[in-house]
Amino acid sequence: MKRLLWMKEDVSMANNTQAQTSNQQQKSTVFDVTDLNLWYGEDQALYDINMNIKQNEVTAIIGPSGCGKSTYLKTLNRMVETVPIVRISGSIKYKDSEIFDDKYKKEDLRTKVGMVFQKPNPFPKSVYDNVAYGPRIHGIRDKKTLDQIVEKSLRDAAIWDEVKDRLNENAYGLSGGQQQRLCIARCLAIEPDVILMDEPTSALDPISTLKVEELVQELKKKYSIIIVTHNMQQAARISDKTAFFLNGEMVEFTETDTLFSTPSDKRTEDYITGRFG
Numbered sequence: 001m002k003r004l005l006w007m008k009e010d011v012s013m014a015n016n017t018q019a020q021t022s023n024q025q026q027k028s029t030v031f032d033v034t035d036l037n038l039w040y041g042e043d044q045a046l047y048d049i050n051m052n053i054k055q056n057e058v059t060a061i062i063g064p065s066g067c068g069k070s071t072y073l074k075t076l077n078r079m080v081e082t083v084p085i086v087r088i089s090g091s092i093k094y095k096d097s098e099i100f101d102d103k104y105k106k107e108d109l110r111t112k113v114g115m116v117f118q119k120p121n122p123f124p125k126s127v128y129d130n131v132a133y134g135p136r137i138h139g140i141r142d143k144k145t146l147d148q149i150v151e152k153s154l155r156d157a158a159i160w161d162e163v164k165d166r167l168n169e170n171a172y173g174l175s176g177g178q179q180q181r182l183c184i185a186r187c188l189a190i191e192p193d194v195i196l197m198d199e200p201t202s203a204l205d206p207i208s209t210l211k212v213e214e215l216v217q218e219l220k221k222k223y224s225i226i227i228v229t230h231n232m233q234q235a236a237r238i239s240d241k242t243a244f245f246l247n248g249e250m251v252e253f254t255e256t257d258t259l260f261s262t263p264s265d266k267r268t269e270d271y272i273t274g275r276f277g
């Protein structure tokens with residue numbers, strides 16, 4: 001029960017955020033996932049996932065190693081299909097469009113659904129060119145427009161002040177935490193609706209972690225964020241809703257406050273109180 005207590009403090013922070021958001025209008029759905037199953041060859045990794053993910057919320061995915069968190073996240077922007085043996089059944093609607101429909105282009109989906117990875121992965125290019133990369137691919141060539149996009153993206157990723165005098169320096173010269181916020185800026189530059197984050201702070205020190213967590217709270221005003229994390233305190237601090245995955249099943253998905261204080265499934269309770277995982 002000790003672990004439930006520390007979580008309650010974190011949850012009270014999350015509650016404030018929830019109180020603010022509850023005043024807002026009814027949020028619309030960004031992803032509607034129905035009966036999603038996924039296999040790697042013969043091995044099933046996801047079982048009958050049903051989940052409705054709302055706009056302008058932070059949705060955390062927690063669960064022990066190997067339970068399918070990353071697989072699920074990568075299914076939402078169809079990146080998982082880069083693995084040739086993957087087979088999927090079920091439906092994922094992104095804003096009413098079926099993402100598995102032949103007519104729906106993966107490139108269009110990935111423009112709307114950006115992704116930030118566990119390890120910061122900037123390109124071996126300047127800070128400026130990292131952020132301008134996506135817009136250039138989308139055909140933007142005008143220097144003034146690119147300058148504006150780069151500055152806005154870096155500002156929104158809360159790193160502008162740290163890099164504004166280093167725009168032409170190689171991104172590899174930045175600290176790990178700065179590199180991760182640069183990668184977030186690179187993701188913002190293509191103006192996504194949703195940002196998928198796969199353990200974005202696991203390679204960062206506590207101060208950089210805090211900066212990214214604060215940033216996530218800021219970003220949810222404009223974007224919907226789905227974050228995989230091993231860190232339950234982090235999920236409790238920053239998310240509105242939390243899903244607990246186990247062995248490829250989604251055991252429980254509810255308000256973060258409820259999941260950490262009064263979980264409805266015994267398996268969730270065992271996990272959050274440290275009985276396994």
Ligand SMILES: Nc1ncnc2c1ncn2[C@@H]1O[C@H](COP(=O)(O)OP(=O)(O)OP(=O)(O)O)[C@@H](O)[C@H]1O
Pocket residue numbers: 040045063064065066067068069070071072083
């Ligand atoms: N490319 C792949 N080919 C075959 N099996 C895979 C592949 N990627 C993942 N798996 C399997 O799918 C299951 C879920 O893996 P996944 O990486 O989604 O879990 P996870 O919860 O994100 O784990 P972790 O917390 O350790 O990152 C595991 O059994 C894993 O071995």
